[in-house]
Amino acid sequence: MEGKPNRSDAIGNKTSLSKKTSKRVWDSIAAYTVQCEKCSKWRFIPTKEKYEEIRERLAEQPFFCETAREWHLDLSCDDEPDVVRDGSWRWAIDKPSIPQCPPGWQRILRIRAKGGTKFADVYYVTPSSKRLRSMMEVQSYLNEHPELPGLTASQFSFQIPSPLEENYVRKRHARSVTLHDMSDTVMPVNPTSWVVSDQKRDSHLVGEEGSTSYVEAPAQS
DNA sequence: GCCACCGGTGGC
DNA sequence: GCCACCGGTGGC
Numbered sequence: 001m002e003g004k005p006n007r008s009d010a011i012g013n014k015t016s017l018s019k020k021t022s023k024r025v026w027d028s029i030a031a032y033t034v035q036c037e038k039c040s041k042w043r044f045i046p047t048k049e050k051y052e053e054i055r056e057r058l059a060e061q062p063f064f065c066e067t068a069r070e071w072h073l074d075l076s077c078d079d080e081p082d083v084v085r086d087g088s089w090r091w092a093i094d095k096p097s098i099p100q101c102p103p104g105w106q107r108i109l110r111i112r113a114k115g116g117t118k119f120a121d122v123y124y125v126t127p128s129s130k131r132l133r134s135m136m137e138v139q140s141y142l143n144e145h146p147e148l149p150g151l152t153a154s155q156f157s158f159q160i161p162s163p164l165e166e167n168y169v170r171k172r173h174a175r176s177v178t179l180h181d182m183s184d185t186v187m188p189v190n191p192t193s194w195v196v197s198d199q200k201r202d203s204h205l206v207g208e209e210g211s212t213s214y215v216e217a218p219a220q221s
Numbered sequence: 222g223c224c225a226c227c228g229g230t231g232g233c
Numbered sequence: 234g235c236c237a238c239c240g241g242t243g244g245c
Contacts, residue, residue: 110225110226112226112227113226113227116226116227116228117227117228117229118227118228118236121225121226121227131224131225133237133238133239134237134238134239135237135238136237136238136239137238137239158236158237158238159236160236
């Protein structure tokens with residue numbers, strides 16, 4: 001809400017969320033955005049691959065609006081932001097320095113529903129469409145597939161982003177009753193965030209602090 | 222029967 | 234307290 005002026009670079013890119021009904025794997029991500037180090041405006045990154053590339057190197061290679069000229073001709077800090085925190089999107093703060101996904105693999109991020117015990121899940125899909133949920137599984141897979149050249153576990157990361165919205169994830173000792181019967185429950189902290197939750201699916205989370213971020217599509221069932 | 226999603230917990 | 238890991242299961 002309070003547009004804090006920071007020099008963070010957030011990345012986001014706009015993944016088409018077209019209603020493709022094929023049963024291929026989908027991120028629950030609508031867009032990837034990066035924040036310009038200079039003007040702080042958020043810029044869409046056109047592809048997930050580009051986003052992952054920028055994210056990996058963001059610490060050494062800050063992002064500027066001019067960087068986006070690679071896909072957005074003549075873009076400059078004078079142009080309107082591609083996206084603003086107006087509440088119509090849910091944002092996730094990405095972790096820095098996540099290695100680029102190996103070619104032929106996919107790194108999938110699934111944002112969980114609000115009120116659960118975890119914000120998101122990361123998994124990798126192998127070239128043979130196997131789904132790997134942890135480093136242990138990655139390591140075993142690599143061991144079983146010596147034909148895959150030059151792959152090491154260090155090229156994988158299961159770090160999940162953080163929700164900007166407070167209380168998106170249920171606190172561990174919150175009473176389980178709150179989810180089912182909130183009518184006469186006094187919220188222990190941050191009542192405002194529950195107000196936000198009243199607007200259902202369109203709450204949002206925002207990246208900050210030089211991190212990359214995702215924008216999740218309004219959850220449409 | 223499969224698999225996407227969620228919860229729980231052990232280890233740090 | 235956090236999070237990596239994995240088991241369970243509901244919905245398809």
